[in-house]
């Protein structure tokens with residue numbers, strides 16, 4: 244039977260993007276294929292998964308990792324699922340575990356929970372495997388960093404995700420360059436101008452600085468010249484002290 248390593252399971256509010264404020268059950272999986280300079284997420288797998296049985300208590304029970312898919316399903320069912328808008332499958336990059344998710348997600352959906360996938364949008368082949376089980380995709384467009392760019396993978400990912408409810412998140416900071424935003428805009432325009440886009444000012448970590456107020460407004464205006472919906476939403480859970 245397939246097993247899967249898990250970092251943590253908890254119930255909280257969605258702090259980013261257009262679903263901000265919805266109550267979600269979060270399943271955080273380890274590992275990532277990228278190394279974004281603003282990454283604030285612990286991605287390493289450990290020999291124990293953490294589960295917050297009482298939401299907001301910060302009292303985590305530890306359970307040996309990896310877990311079987313049926314044990315994981317039982318852990319998810321230990322929460323009051325009726326409270327939750329969806330299961331947020333997050334990471335790290337959760338698509339690294341697509342084979343396991345392909346078996347887990349249909350069983351979660353049978354429990355009445357929608358599947359909300361948070362992904363860096365660079366593993367289109369893996370997405371194809373679980374797409375039938377995914378209700379909403381929160382896809383990042385990663386602007387180039389350290390001489391890496393992800394345009395081709397993003398393009399293919401968008402193509403693969405056609406027909407699924409999807410929105411785009413682009414993290415911007417004070418050093419973001421207009422040429423990168425232009426490339427993102429042109430890719431999205433070519434795919435579908437109606438895809439909702441969220442510009443997310445970086446949360447200040449490790450010396451990174453959020454955009455100046457003027458920059459933020461200019462970039463939103465710039466994106467809106469070619470796209471229908473471009474909103475600016477920061478990471479709200481950070482301000483609220485939520486996980």
Ligand code: SF4
Nearest residue numbers: 275277279282335363
């Ligand atoms: S894709 Fe997400 S988890 Fe991976 S390094 Fe970037 S911010 Fe961190």
